[in-house]
Amino acid sequence: MMNSMSIDALLETALHGSLSDEQARQLSHCEDTATLATAAATLRDRGFGSGVSYSRKVFIPLTQLCRDVCHYCTFAKTPKRIEQAYMPVEQVIEQVRQAEKLGCKEALFTLGERPELRYKAAREALAEMGFASTLEYLAHVAGRVLAETSVLPHINAGCMSEDEIALLRPVSASMGIMLESASERLCEKGMPHYGSPDKTPEARLQTLRRAGQARVPFTSGILIGIGETRAERIDSLLALRDVHREFGHLQEVIVQNFRAKEGTKMASAPEPDLDDLLWTIAVARLIFGAEMSIQAPPNLSPGVLPQIV
Incomplete structure (x- = not known):
């Protein structure tokens, strides 16, 4: 003492x-x-x-697939336990516009880390949409939100390389980990x-x-x-x-x-x-x-x- x-x-x-x-x-x-x-x-x-x-924000769980297995987490799911690997961009835009009407200023993007490295379902879903990685798709969706609404994207994308940060920086007001x-x-x-x-x-x-x-x-x-x-x-x-x-x-x-x-x-x-x-x-x-x-x-x-x- x-x-x-x-x-x-x-x-x-x-x-x-x-x-x-x-x-x-x-x-x-x-x-x-x-x-x-x-x-x-x-x-x-x-x-x-x-x-x-405080920030009035809408929660956007872009994907609940994740390659990590944290022992306390309920956010991450396996492909069998979700209806779709990724939220479609039009669904995201619709939710953000609804939130915008309610006074939200921020779209909080959360997602599992690099699920394409673990799950075939993630790789196939990304390929079908024309993207090589989860973060590449995230950049596209956040860009749409920024261009089509007044809501500012805040991105919690996990560990990122310099190139990935550079990819996401123009389409987000802030980021976090x-x-x-x-x-x-x-x-x-x-x-x-x-x-x-x-x-x-x-x-x-x-x-x-x-x-x-x-x-x-x-x-x-x-x-x-x-x-x-x-x-x-x-x-x-x-x-x-x-x-x-x-x-x-x-x-x-x-x-x-x-x-x-x-x-x-x-x-x-x-x-x-x-x-x-x-x-x-x-x-x-x-x-x-x-x-x-x-x-x-x-x-x-x-x-x-x-x-x-």
């Missing part, structure tokens, strides 16, 4: 400067969530006052990212760096409660801070809490409680300072929005 003077000194540093990596790591020993949250709230007010922002965790341990056998090549920390951080080099506004964040330690959470936040310090392109950092779901390998895994979530949000604010937008998805923690804010 840390003594109160050590905590006070760390928080004083966070409030009047910036925590070093070493200082940030010391926060993992502090279990006084209320004290951390009070300091974090001071930084929040300094950066944002009483404002809480959840780091989830910088811990290689979570990729080992028996852990939630085992068998998911796109979830290796270096692959995801490399995408973040490539986006920074291309000056793409980007969203990222961490997923808590999937077997990581608090120290590993801090290391993950520091990895994001390092990338942002180098390129300045992170517009938002998400702190997302794991929720156990039926039909997954982690259906009976314990979920992080509210105190654990609030602790992580506070630490994220202390690490990133007053200026960074920090999001905690309210739909994953119904009824406790005031505490999260």
Whole structure:
């Protein structure tokens, strides 16, 4: 345990400067969530006052096929469990236009990672539409949305090469990839990212760096409660801070809490409680300072929005 003077000194540093990596790591020993949250709230007010922002968006699951097998995921499906490999572009346009009438400003494109590398059904569907890859089709669909509606595409396309980022940049207002965790341990056998090549920390951080080099506004964040330690959470936040310090392109950092779901390998895994979530949000604010937008998805923690804010 840390003594109160050590905590006070760390928080004083966070409030009047910036925590070093070493200082940030010391926060993992502090279990006084209320004290951390009070300091974090001071930084929040300094950066944002009483404002809480949100985006009215329509969710576009372009494909639920994915080559990864994350043990907590219910989004990804096998070809036998879906009616079509990809949403047709006209269906996307129709949904976006309906959302536009309801005041939506953003189309959030989500999709599995490179399903054509795993599933014949994905390869055949793409070939039939005249595309060589999922991301090539995504660029076409996002381009249609941008040209035919006032809604701005935001693309969560997973790990991307420099060429793929360049392909998607002209048709999106911003992009994103959840780091989830910088811990290689979570990729080992028996852990939630085992068998998911796109979830290796270096692959995801490399995408973040490539986006920074291309000056793409980007969203990222961490997923808590999937077997990581608090120290590993801090290391993950520091990895994001390092990338942002180098390129300045992170517009938002998400702190997302794991929720156990039926039909997954982690259906009976314990979920992080509210105190654990609030602790992580506070630490994220202390690490990133007053200026960074920090999001905690309210739909994953119904009824406790005031505490999260």
